[in-house]
Amino acid sequence: MKVTNKLWIGLAVLILISPIGLILPEVLKAGSAWGEWGLDELKEIVGYVPSGMAKLAELWNAPLPDYAFRGWERASLFHQGLAYVVSAVVGTALVAGITILIGRVLARRER
Amino acid sequence: MHIPDGYLSPQTYAATYAAAVPFWVAASRKLSRSLSVKQVPMLALGAAFTFVIMMFNVPIPGGTTGHAVGSVLVAVLLGPWAACIAVSAALIVQALLFGDGGITCIGANCLNMAVIMPFVGYAVYRFIAGNSDAHSPRRWLGAALGGYVGLNAAALAAGFEFGIQPAIAHDASGHALYAPYSLKVAMTAMAVEHLLVFGIVEAVITGLVVAYIQKTDASLLYGVSTIRKSNRED
Numbered sequence A: 001m002k003v004t005n006k007l008w009i010g011l012a013v014l015i016l017i018s019p020i021g022l023i024l025p026e027v028l029k030a031g032s033a034w035g036e037w038g039l040d041e042l043k044e045i046v047g048y049v050p051s052g053m054a055k056l057a058e059l060w061n062a063p064l065p066d067y068a069f070r071g072w073e074r075a076s077l078f079h080q081g082l083a084y085v086v087s088a089v090v091g092t093a094l095v096a097g098i099t100i101l102i103g104r105v106l107a108r109r110e111r
Numbered sequence B: 001m002h003i004p005d006g007y008l009s010p011q012t013y014a015a016t017y018a019a020a021v022p023f024w025v026a027a028s029r030k031l032s033r034s035l036s037v038k039q040v041p042m043l044a045l046g047a048a049f050t051f052v053i054m055m056f057n058v059p060i061p062g063g064t065t066g067h068a069v070g071s072v073l074v075a076v077l078l079g080p081w082a083a084c085i086a087v088s089a090a091l092i093v094q095a096l097l098f099g100d101g102g103i104t105c106i107g108a109n110c111l112n113m114a115v116i117m118p119f120v121g122y123a124v125y126r127f128i129a130g131n132s133d134a135h136s137p138r139r140w141l142g143a144a145l146g147g148y149v150g151l152n153a154a155a156l157a158a159g160f161e162f163g164i165q166p167a168i169a170h171d172a173s174g175h176a177l178y179a180p181y182s183l184k185v186a187m188t189a190m191a192v193e194h195l196l197v198f199g200i201v202e203a204v205i206t207g208l209v210v211a212y213i214q215k216t217d218a219s220l221l222y223g224v225s226t227i228r229k230s231n232r233e234d
Helices: A003-017 A020-027 A039-046 A051-057 A077-108 B010-034 B037-053 B071-078 B080-098 B106-129 B137-163 B183-220
Strands: none
Touching (some): A003 A077, A003 B037, B010 B080, B037 B080, B071 B080, B071 B106
């Protein structure tokens, strides 16, 4: 088997076990990454919501916010894990598709 | 390390976009000259890998989370310019589709993780690997150390961008308008957690994948493809 095919399989395995990246921090009570707090969280930490931040923070409504489905914020960890895997599938497919496109356009100009 | 919308002042996000664009242009030019058609699947694999590895949040129990990025791994396989394109693609999809990293901060996040990280990490890799044989342990060792240094360089850059905000924009009462922590606090926080935890995760992942590729098809390493190996099919 070609090495790249083996690596694609490895990638698929990573996608399937990706909920580890969601569940482990939950279980070990680890919070947000440093500097990635939401507005409420930040208010608790520093005592106020920076006014400029408040205006910019909600600028963009991502379709799959934080690798989850909208309205599933209170879903069980199992369901959130499912949404996480779906997000990983959608994301890797899109990223791979875009880079194949970019790669083909650039590589074709080679000769 | 994905800076969200609202943490950077307009001056900063405009400047970081302006700084990132020339790298995207240069990377496209560089690849149009050097990328071969048969490297395209690896480019896609690399980009997809960085996307998914960033979903593996590593917890510091009771504290924060962080993650590996994979930029240096892609740089070792395809060169730092290809890594710039691959990781930028992953970061842009993360911002637009998943709200991971702000859309105003795409420039800054790409500068940190798709420019600074692969170039710094790749320089460390080259320094250690030198002209060693494609199968030399110096290659995976260099890649691991490159991953460690590269991720920390990116974290420091992010810490710097966070840390200059209170000085750039604050109101009469001294409250910051954007990211609230000082340069010292922000850079220390970013440096410590990446030096002690996430950098090690990055090093292990980068070193392991490079060692695996050395074992299976070392000709896939960037810059050693002139050594033609016939074991691509096995």
